[in-house]
Amino acid sequence: MATDADSTQPLLASSNDAPSYGISSSKAQDTQGHDGAVHGVVHFAPGDPEDPRNWPRWKKWLMIGPILIIDLSVSWGASGFSPASKKFAEDWGLSPEAGTLGLSLYVLGLAFGPMTFRGWRDVFWALLGINGGLWAIMTASLLFCGETRHSVILAQRAEKARKLNHTSNIDVPDHLKKRGVKELFTVTLTRPFRFLASEAIIMFAALYNGYLYGLSFLFNTAFVLVFGQGHGFDIIGVGICFLGICVGISLGPVTNIWQEKYYQRKVHESGGKNVPEARVQMGKLAAIAFPISLLWFAWTTSPSIHPLIPVLASALWGWSFYTLILMTFTYTEDSYKVYSASALAGIGLIRNLFGAAFPLFAHSMFTQLGYQWASTILAGLALVLVPIPFVWSRYGRVLREKSPWAREHMDDLDGDEGDEEAAGGEEA
Structure with missing residues (x-):
């Protein structure tokens, strides 16, 4: 028996x-x-x-594919609006600020008006076909991928x-x-706001992400002014100037190879335990490059300077943008583990609010202060954020020990995960 x-x-x-x-x-x-x-x-x-x-690699990539397409669609929709905002404003008799409002509302995701098929321009039909194809790919992928x-x-x-x-x-x-609906609402759905109000790590990460994300949308307006009005480029020419940022962002995954090797080495030295502070090494360099790139851009925006020079500055900015965003995400995930979804949700809220707000004042800021001084002010604000990865590197463990949520995972093995919906945690 x-x-x-x-x-x-x-x-x-x-x-x-x-x-x-x-x-x-x-x-x-x-x-x-x-x-x-x-x-x-x-x-x-x-x-x-x-x-x-333990899924085969091909199945994992099949799951990642729709996510990449969704992310691409969001970025495409946002960045594609700005170069044409001036033409929209002229067609509809709007001020430059009102012309950029469409971008802000897009980021907020709060305004979706009814669509009318009659009288659509050719470009609208083309966008419908492209986006319809993206939806078909995403739907097919999600249907066959599984839980x-x-x-x-x-x-x-x-x-x-x-x-x-x-x-x-x-x-x-x-x-x-699974937790009850009441408990799910009162704990899990309110936790992102609690994190933003009480967790120093999340406050720093949200501030950094918000500023970076806001600048990415502000550049949509700034590039139209600097390269469009300043250098006389048309919409296509302005769009080509964004290749600098694209190249910089593309270099981010390359340099992250070293960052990942450094992290894995620290994990090995700690006996396989999670070491979030090892995630910020490359972020320290990017934090320094961030304000430098903005200053470089600021004082090379004059029409008398070859446009390639500020484009190169934007490439450095693109690399720092990618590296710092990745640093905040990985450090947050490794610190909060099972609660990382709530932590990242709080960060995402601030990020989108900044992204919606920055385009609203970008045109006035650059036209009234001038391209040089407007960008210099942005560089000065970026300079204030430089200490964040250094603080995480030196005092990150202390900050995690003071957090009731991060403290649960202080000695977790690298790769240990959980399910936040089922997790309780301390509710201070």
Whole structure:
């Protein structure tokens, strides 16, 4: 007869047993004394093919594909508006500020007016065809990719195990069980705002992300003024000038190879434990390059200077933009682990608010202060943010120890993850 200890034996599904949902646990005596009842908790066993981390590389890329397309669509829609905003304003008799309002509302995502098919211009039909194709690709990819959330997959596995064994004594671990709607709303959905109000790490990350994101939209207006009015470029010429930022951003993943190797080395030295502070090394260099790139751009915007010079400055800015954004994301994720979704949601809120606000004053700022001084002020504000990665590197562990949420993951092994929907955490 099985012992009481057997009643808690996990349902560990090996890779060979995974299709049967791990019905391999011993039969144990349940708490009511009925022999033959199957007890257990479902888990992913090492090498389990249903664990998304063990999926083949092609399937992982298939999941990433729709996300890349969505991100591209958002960026494309935002950046594509600015070069044509002047023409929109002229066509509709609007002020320059009102002409850029469309970009701000796009970022906020709060205004979606009814669309009228009659009288559409050719460009609108072209955009409809392109975006329709993107939606078709995303829909097809998502339909065939499957679930990736661990708690959902294990819940499905437990449900099938209960049906096959005619028992209700098989379930997921307690920390993966779904929470009630009331608790989900009062805790999980309000947590991003609590993070923004009380977590120093999130405040710094949100401020940095917001400023970087706001500048990325401000440049849409600034480039039209600097290269359009200043150098006399048409819309296509102004668009080509954005290649500098594109090149800079493209260099970010290349330099991140060194950053990742540095991080993995620190993880190895710590015995496999998570080391968020090792994520900021390249960010320190980018933090210094950030204001330098803005100053470089500021004092090379004169029409008497070859336009390639400020474009090169924008390339340096693009590299610092990518590196700093990546630094804040990875540092936040490694610090908060299971709560990182809430942390990043709070950061995303501030980021989008900044992105919506900056275009509203960009035109007035650059025309009234002049291109040089407007960009110099932006560089000065960037200079104030330089200490953030240095503070994280030196005092990050202290900040994490003071956080009730980050403190839970101080000694986690690198790669340990969780499910925030099921996580409780300390609610200070």
